[in-house]
Amino acid sequence: MNCKRAGELFAGHVDxxxxxSEKEALxxxxxxxxxxxxxxxxxxxxxxxxRSAPRFAAPxxxxxxxxxxxxxxxxxxGLFGWLWAMPPHMKLLEAAAIALVVFMGVHSVGFLSExxxxxxxxxxxxxxxxxxxxxxxxxxxxxxxxxxxxxLTAGENxxxx
Amino acid sequence: xxxxxxxxxEKARQGDAPAFEELxxxxxxxxxxxxxxxxxxDDAEDAAQDSFVKAYKNLDRFTPSPGFSAWITRIAINxxxxxxxxxxxxxxxxxxxxxxxxxxxxxxxxxxxxxxxLSKQSxxxxxxxxxxxxxxxxxxxxxxxxxxxxxTEAADALGISMGTIKSRLSRAREELRRLLGHTREHx
Numbered sequence: 001m002n003c004k005r006a007g008e009l010f011a012g013h014v015d016x017x018x019x020x021s022e023k024e025a026l027x028x029x030x031x032x033x034x035x036x037x038x039x040x041x042x043x044x045x046x047x048x049x050x051r052s053a054p055r056f057a058a059p060x061x062x063x064x065x066x067x068x069x070x071x072x073x074x075x076x077x078g079l080f081g082w083l084w085a086m087p088p089h090m091k092l093l094e095a096a097a098i099a100l101v102v103f104m105g106v107h108s109v110g111f112l113s114e115x116x117x118x119x120x121x122x123x124x125x126x127x128x129x130x131x132x133x134x135x136x137x138x139x140x141x142x143x144x145x146x147x148x149x150x151x152l153t154a155g156e157n158x159x160x161x
Numbered sequence: 162x163x164x165x166x167x168x169x170x171e172k173a174r175q176g177d178a179p180a181f182e183e184l185x186x187x188x189x190x191x192x193x194x195x196x197x198x199x200x201x202x203d204d205a206e207d208a209a210q211d212s213f214v215k216a217y218k219n220l221d222r223f224t225p226s227p228g229f230s231a232w233i234t235r236i237a238i239n240x241x242x243x244x245x246x247x248x249x250x251x252x253x254x255x256x257x258x259x260x261x262x263x264x265x266x267x268x269x270x271x272x273x274x275x276x277x278x279l280s281k282q283s284x285x286x287x288x289x290x291x292x293x294x295x296x297x298x299x300x301x302x303x304x305x306x307x308x309x310x311x312x313t314e315a316a317d318a319l320g321i322s323m324g325t326i327k328s329r330l331s332r333a334r335e336e337l338r339r340l341l342g343h344t345r346e347h348x
Contacts, residue, residue, distance in 0.1 A: 011330040015305075017312065039335075046334035049341060050306035053287040058193035059206055063185045066210050070217050071178060087179060 001029040006036050010043045166229050174220045181220075184229065185213055191230070191308060192237045198291055198303045199241035208244050212237040227317050234310070234318040238300055245296060290340040298333035305330055 006029045012018040013026055030037045143149065166187075172180035192212050197205040215236050216223075223232055291299060291307070304315040305326070312326045319326070 007331065008324070008328055011327045011334070012312075014334075015312075042338050043331060043334050046338035046341075047306060049287055050291070050302055050334065050337055052284055053291055053307050054284045055190070055307065056194045056197040056205070058189040058209065062189050062193065062206065062209070063182055066185055066189075066213050067178060067182050069210065069214060070181065073214070073218075074176070074178070088177065 001025050003029075003033060003036055006030070006033070007039070010036075010040050013040060014043045014047050167225060170220060170223060170229060173217070181217055188230070188233050189213075192233060195234065195237045195303060195308065196241055198288075198299060198307065199238070199296070200244055201292065204244050208240050209237065212240045215240065231310075231314050231317045234304065234308075234314075235320070238304075238318055242296070286341060287337075290337055293340055294333055294336055298329055298336060301326055301329040302333040302337065306334075 006026055009018060009022055009026045012022070018026065030040060166184065169180045169183050173184065189209070193205060193209040196208040196212070200208055212233065216233055219236075223229070227235075291302060294302060300319060301315060304310045304318060305312065310318065312323050312330075316323050316326050321329075
């Protein structure tokens, strides 16, 4: 093994990842080459130094800021963003609640319709009913025998005084 | 590749943002650390954020074989190289390190008693020296020695051969030793 080939194995030797044959060949070379032996020791020292380098942690709030950006990318509406951020089981509950509200609304409308149609049939029979009381035909803005009725009657006859 | 990660990735693919957030929390320090060493303090956070956004947008392209760790590392390295190509990007060397916060933890196993003796000041010197390496050498050194990736993982992340990883790592360590020797001679 020459020095060039040995140099290619220095990193693997320092990190202990050489195969048996490479390890033996390099060892034989290092025993006879003081220059390469010194270079390997330098590599070992540098490796220790590099591993002592600090690891920088992500700044506080990193994930919060990132997820805000990602939710904006997804096009979720800002005001109701929390709805889209819900886990799937909560979304199912949310859908069930909306379905329940819609069902109750439809049911209430059906109930009212029934009451109205029932009221009309009663009106035909001359009985007081919900529709009768709500109908404009039955609204009398000036009750008979009232002061206003007398005034209007006099006006129609040309005898306001 | 952790099974839990695969489940989280699958959920995230279906639009489950909280699942993706769990992945972010698990890898944010690793990605930020890589970006911090590759770009310096000014662009590190933006590059780390961009890396995760790219990952989120490309979740459909993710395949379990390299694993999420190698995948997000590759995205982070490529994002940093894109930042480097921007004309507005300033070189790392010469920038102030004041105010940086870092953890005194080491991803690589067994720093040994020699490393344990290094003071905080020495660690900062090493960080500065790593910042003075060329991009190619720094990327390999950061991934292998600081992040503790195997040669195979580093080769996958950088898209280069194992042989290139070994030779660049040797050169990076030689250069680091030279830079630190030079620094210490002047203290």
